[in-house]
Amino acid sequence: MVERGPLVLRPASAIPELCGSVELSRAWVLACERHPQLATVIAYKGRRADVAARLKDRYALSLPDGPRRATRGASALIGLGPRSWLFQRETGPALEPELSEVLGDAAAVTNQSDGYVVFRLTGPRVRDVLAKGISIDLHDRVFVPGCSVGTTCAHIGVILWRLEDANDVSVFELAVFRSLARSLWHFIEESAAEFGLAVTPAC
Amino acid sequence: MRIPCPYCGSRDLSEFVYHGDAAPKRPDPAAENASELFYTYVYLRENPAGPLRELWYHASGCRSWLIVTRDTRTHDIAGAVLAMESAS
């Protein structure tokens, strides 16, 4: 066996050019790239209730029974399908092993943290930008904070959800497969150009 | 066309993949006349003009296979259920 020092691997951004920030004034839409920890949870046959109970127990999160996003602290659960969810956590220890332990044989837990890039979009014209790619009714009273959808945006599969408003302005997040992040970003840039777009390291 | 996904709600046609008539059921491969049964299953279609229960895959949404009842003359949709939960 070859002896050598510890290997150091560095994470890379899906869109390195987004790392800088841009002047904020006059921008109607703000965007940033984020990398939360993500894992899919798929309930095994007849185990939905167990999954719900265990997640409630451990994280005080109730399992959404539709395309919705439940949050508690830094954790969130997003309904993806009749028996699958995306668990999201901004920080903390490695998510997948922890969840696997919590859920045991009730569900399949799969790490997806590197599978998606999340864009956060906000600003007074954010709905106008999204409407150019997404055919979901995002009306303020229809798609309220806590709603989520799996859909497509300009031919690109995305998961979209709405966060609580910040400063009375709606905030959305779009999760996209990492390989498609650049194409989605291109869409955001072109679609927001009409209104003015600013990229911020964190918004 | 908009398809009412039982999980996701009403969604645009472009999110779905079509698979045709839901009536044919994969036959018993051990049956004596399995070749004939499979030929019928794989190739023959009633292709009715009128209501049809058909399979759609919500590829860009919840990834569920659905059974949608749709009239092939008008495209009017009477309803949709998850294939996994449908009795038949």
Place this chain on the structure above:
Amino acid sequence: MTRLGSGGLIDRSQQLRFTFDGKSYAGHAGDTLASALVANDVKLVGRSFKYHRPRGILTAGAEEPNALVELGTGTRREPNTRATTVELFDGLVASSQNRWPTLALDLLSLNQLLSPFFVGGFYYKTFMWPASFWEKVYEPLIRRAAGLGRASGLPDPDAYEKATAFCDVLVIGSGPAGLMAARTAARAGARVILCEDDFRLGGRLLAERVEVEGRPGAEFARSVEDELAAMPEVRIFRRTQVFGTYDGGTYGALERVADHLLAPPPGVPRQRLWHIVARRCVNAMGAVERPIAFADNDRPGVMLAAAVRTYVNRFAALPARRAVVFTTTDDGWRTAQDLIAAGAEVSAVVDPRREVPDSIMAPLARSGARLLRAAKVTRAIGGSSGVKAVEVAQGGSLLRIEADGLAVSGGWNPQVGLTTHKGSRARWSPELSTFVPGSLPEGMRVAGAVSGDYGLSACLRAGHDAGSAAAQDCGFAAASPDVPRAEDEPIAVAPLWHVTGGRGKSFVDQQNDVTVKDVEIAWREGFRAVEHLKRYTTLGMATDQGKTSNVVGHAIMAELTGRPMEDVGTTVTRPPHLPVAIGAFAGRHRGRHFKPTRYVSGHDWALRHGATMVDAGQWLRPQWFSAPGETDWLTSVIREVKTTRLAVGVCDVSTLGKIDIKGKDAGVFLDRVYINRFSTLPVGKARYGIMLREDGFVMDDGTTARLGPMHYVMSTTTANAGKVMQHLEFYHQVVWPELDIAMVSVTEHWAQYAVAGPRSREVIQAIYGTAADVSNGSFPYLACREIMLGEIPTRLFRLSFSGEMAFEIAIPARYGESLLGELLREAVGRGGCAYGTEALGVMRVEKGHVAGNELNGQTVVRDLGLGRMASSEKDYVGRIMAGRPALVASDRPTLVGVQPVDSKQRLRAGAHVLALGAATTAENDVGYVTSVVYSPTVGSWIGLALVKGGTAQVGTRMRAYDPVRNGDIEVNLVSPIFVDPKGERLHG
């Protein structure tokens, strides 16, 4: 100038310059190109399609058949643009079209001399002799003469985009009916979208001298607009035509975002295509007036009566100083009144009716106009500069009345288009002598003139009622009724389709030059169904789709056949209601952005290392890496292959599909979807598998590894990843829902790299250091394991596609690039390199592995020499159908290797295989070459082929026949495994 001194909805303070055919003119903000031309006394605007007849402006709306221009220049040149709907802007450039050399002197108008030959359908009867002349002489001539405007021929420089909007109530049209519908629904609380094609809201209210609530119509429209604009749940889409009704309450609409500007501002698209999803729709598109056919009724200066009112009242532009009005409707008489009110002279009003109510005639009694009843206009006299006089027949005598304009009112045609897009038919209304909407698409109501309600008060009420009902359907309580006060104008119509007796052509479809006589010829030749009439004469097939001509043409056919209009019917209308630019339907999906691009995490890294990228589905993959000094791809590929076979190579295989399959039935499930068994695969082992479609043909292949008792990870080909996922979900959810499994794609989470070659183990060991022992003993061929690399989880597989000892290492994607760097560093230190898909392909062909070219959907496992993999002890998808006689026949082409006899000769995939000396005919075709690469190992081009008799033919010499590339070489059929046939290197 014929601009009136006052009035109109134009902004006289804003002067806009424009040119038409190079001549410069001025108009005002609020003008259309047509109204500005009218104001500048320009009468001749275009030439007709077939006879090149001089044409002017017939209408003031989107139904215009004649006044079509080329708008803009260079890359922005837009043919066939209706001058009547172009909003004037400063710097606008328009030119006439379909004329040579100039509009005034069009030599092609000589066509008219030949018009006795050029009648409807003439070409079906001629141009057949001699046969060869069609292609060389006649057709090119016909083609050159056809078409109206010229497309730019250059890439469209502007951007288009698409968007979706949702509402409770969509209101189409902002005339009195639409405005009331929108206001009523909005007041009830509904989310309302109001679409108006025009740049100003109001419809006919802008064009008529009418009052609503005691105020001028335009002012009323403005007040409703202001109210709507202030309501948060109302969206007003101006310059937006709704063009189509689709299933499920979806409507297509086109917003002309920047067409009223010289060029779109930065970031702004030229046009936007809207998908409007509406729970209810109030269609208030109004009606358009129709002409009457009489001799030379197409002369410039002949204009529809309501259009004359539009130019006078809305645009303060006078189309005629001395006019004749020819009307079969009460409505037409108002044109005479409005002209006089604007200071023009009306020489005569000609009405075929014997009786015309006094109330209608009275206002003109003292105007000096001759009021001729039971009279008809038989001919418009004049030339390309316009009408000079009008010939009128009354009681057997012919009068000539001097005039510089003729206003014609033949009745109204409701715009039924959007009501019929889903297949219902318009209904003939004998009372109104026109077609009105039949059964309506679900969710749609009609209100106002579109439904045949022509009175203003009736329109306001109908709009109100429809808006209220639509809102109630959506669950909103009715707002208190509020219908504005207005009068119903007289609306009687006495249908008159055409006037006989005049000398000259009577046009039905002006743009396509279809005359009354053409309709007669069609009738005589048996083309009597209206759809036959249309196709034989091209009636209604021009850019206006017969909006002003169809009913007239169909009514003439009804007369000829002696059948009632109810039976004759009308032709099918289709979307788009008005023509829509192709670019708008495409939106931003063009050029490089036609389809999204998928980037591997090592994309930038690969570019930095000299990679040329290649498309693999939506992915981009490194195809080869050019080392310094290498100028052609083959040199690089040969180096990559040699280096890998001799030392070690690193290849990005992240694009392969990866599916995690978990659960207690995962093994059973895999047994059913693969032809071979996976339930017995030990944990920590991988196996190659083949999947069939239910019809027995091969669908995909790949390795599936067992990471835990209830955990497999399947790999698929790059091309089929999505398809396989869908296939698996189908069998899981639809066919065997009883199986307890969970599947999820992890393609994106894991970046994956192949490390191949005799020194691959050293590289892998170097990466893992003490974290894992990857020696042959502890990590043999087909082993797999999850290994932590510090904090980072990885998956390691001992798989090989190249035939060399090889590993695949998977790592969370964000570390991909970094790991690649480390792998390459370790490899280079051992004489290795990075390789791309091309070298990968070379090595797989050298090993006789099948890939996309062989898995083409037409092959079964036996064809590929993989028949033995199929388990005979279990059922699997495709098993039964794969047993059909033709799929097990012994003469099916099966996989062999091919190698040129002369090693310098180039072999190409796609060549067919024939016996030596056999004639090059289809009967002698025994197979074809599927894949070809240059093999540095063999020292020649080599290939795989599917050949009848296959394995039994190995050793024979045949011919690779490739006539489309002038290839024809002798080849030896050999074993498909060119390198290391015993597979010793794998286990190394």
Place this chain on the structure above:
Amino acid sequence: MTRFSLLALAREALGGHRGWQPHWRDATPRDFYEVVIVGGGGHGLATAYYLAKEFGITNVAVLEKGWIGNGNVGRNTTIIRSNYLLPGNVPFYELSMKLWEGLEQDFNYNAMVSQRGVLNLFHSDPQRDAYARRGNSMRLHGVDAELLDRDGVRAIAPFLNFDDARFPIQGGLLQPRGGTARHDAVAWGYSRGASLRGVDIIQNCEVTGLDVVQGRVIGVQTSRGPIRAGKVAMAVAGSTSRVAKMAGLTLPIESHVIQAFVSEGIKPLIPGVITFGAGHFYISQSDKGGLVFGGDVDGYNTYAQRGNLPVVEDVCEGGMALMPMIGRVRVLRNWGGLLDMSMDGSPIIDRSPIDGLYLNCGWCYGGFKATPGSGFCFAHLIAKDAPHPVAAAYRLDRYATGALIDEKGVGAHPNLH
């Protein structure tokens, strides 16, 4: 009826066109015909024409539920070609191509057959190999085929997007003899030719039932009463399943819609036919100046002759990706037609399990080019009760035996063919 000629036209022009006769007799049904053809589309009419002309069988009726040519023959994108791959197909389509080449003189009607070339573009190496395989197969069958590289394509169509493409053009397979024909005129010319030879063309006569006695068809029920028949031949395209059901047959057919588009008329812009190899788009320009184009099927079973927006957009996206110069050209009209999609994408010309009932169906979106060949071979089958050699592979039992003719290799998914 007058023979169409320049002379006839001149004579009529002088006489004010009063002497023209209907192009075909609008016949009323008689109570018996030797052969009843169900469906007055291109295939039904061509079959009647060749039955009369080639096989001397003239006691024939064509029953059409609407007006002649209202089906797919009157709504297709008019492309004719014989650039097929598989041995079951090539000789048949080449026979059809040859018939096109002499058609106008044969039936004395100008159907404007225009052989301006069909160019299929490719965008990747595997696609090039597949096209080479196909081109070579064509050449082995004596069909014209040329494989062009990028420059070869550029020489023919310099306006294509060569510079900024998502999937750059690498070359194309050209069939110079391919082209277009005036769809409606094909139906009318065959009607006229058949009618002149004694065939009854009966419009507004919907077949509502097939009379089958002891496994043999003896006549049809129609909206205009029963008609007895020696043989009944089905050529009803998208209505195949419905008519077959009248005889209790279930077939390997689904009905789908494909949409087509025509732009406003413009001066000549596009030579021949061009198809995009990396998206769903193909285009040509009509004699009248309209760009005629289309793409993929909508993808769901339907009997409505109309489609929906996603495919409209998909087609135009392909168009703009391939030739961005058409951005400002406007779509004038967009319609749909009902296709008889078969399970392997290839047609069926065969006897049915019922004696005297003959099938002609499964043409998918490619049966216009087949019209002459299909009529010719179907007439042969009906007249001789034996398949014509070039159509012998179009058997109904091939799905059971596995002798499929699947050009695309996509299997039993009609919407993918």
